[in-house]
Amino acid sequence: xxxxSQSPSNKVTEKGKDVELRCDPISGHxxxxxxxxxxxxxLEFLIYFQGNSAPDKSxxxxxxxxxxxxxxxxxxxxxxxxxxxxxxxYLCASSTSGGEYQETQYFGPGTRLLxx
Amino acid sequence: xxxxxxxxxxxxxxxxxxxILNCDYTNSMFDYFLWYKKYPAEGPTxxxxxxxxxxxxxxxxxxxxxxxxxxxxxxxxxxxxxxxSAVYFCAASRNSGYSTLTFGKGTMLLVSP
Numbered sequence: 001x002x003x004x005s006q007s008p009s010n011k012v013t014e015k016g017k018d019v020e021l022r023c024d025p026i027s028g029h030x031x032x033x034x035x036x037x038x039x040x041x042x043l044e045f046l047i048y049f050q051g052n053s054a055p056d057k058s059x060x061x062x063x064x065x066x067x068x069x070x071x072x073x074x075x076x077x078x079x080x081x082x083x084x085x086x087x088x089x090y091l092c093a094s095s096t097s098g099g100e101y102q103e104t105q106y107f108g109p110g111t112r113l114l115x116x
Numbered sequence: 117x118x119x120x121x122x123x124x125x126x127x128x129x130x131x132x133x134x135x136i137l138n139c140d141y142t143n144s145m146f147d148y149f150l151w152y153k154k155y156p157a158e159g160p161t162x163x164x165x166x167x168x169x170x171x172x173x174x175x176x177x178x179x180x181x182x183x184x185x186x187x188x189x190x191x192x193x194x195x196x197x198x199x200x201s202a203v204y205f206c207a208a209s210r211n212s213g214y215s216t217l218t219f220g221k222g223t224m225l226l227v228s229p
């Protein structure tokens with residue numbers, strides 16, 4: 001079946017512009033995560049959605065970052081007034097649930113963002 | 117403060133030999149550990165996991181060992197194959213209830229023919 005897809009695969013933008021990144025999770029996966037990986041670093045958790053519950057936004061680095069998810073489908077991560085330090089690979093992952101046990105997270109290929 | 121550390125940024129191994137990738141953690145609340153493998157331009161893919169109630173989990177050529185007292189885990193790949201060349205990320209979480217994954221910086225493994 002189809003895996004997690006993300007678009008665009010690459011994005012180059014100018015400092016100060018807004019960008020929107022999209023994630024399509026695996027059908028039926030109720031949990032959706034956003035991470036970012038800056039050069040030479042591990043993956044940093046950004047935000048987590050689980051069904052209709054309030055999202056866990058504890059990883060968002062600033063108020064310029066926001067994300068939305070409609071039901072159990074597509075999610076968009078928006079970065080306003082981009083800065084050069086926002087340059088990173090933004091990864092989306094989904095899993096069957098964020099319930100009692102840790103479920104395997106399946107990752108998309110990522111969006112490579114470069115802020116000039 | 118890094119809670120999951122992979123101190124070796126890279127490792128080179130010959131085909132057929134054993135690859136040992138190491139990971140240390142500092143948060144004693146972590147009780148579930150995973151290894152992910154990442155090829156260039158692809159997202160990480162799940163490889164193997166271990167719960168803190170075990171000290172070893174094996175899946176084919178891949179074995180993960182957990183030493184809770186030392187807060188250390190390792191991934192053994194034997195025999196190593198050129199297709200294993202990738203970046204390997206160690207991740208940790210709490211298994212009880214929802215918990216995000218905390219990742220290390222990764223170790224790049226190169227298996228030469």
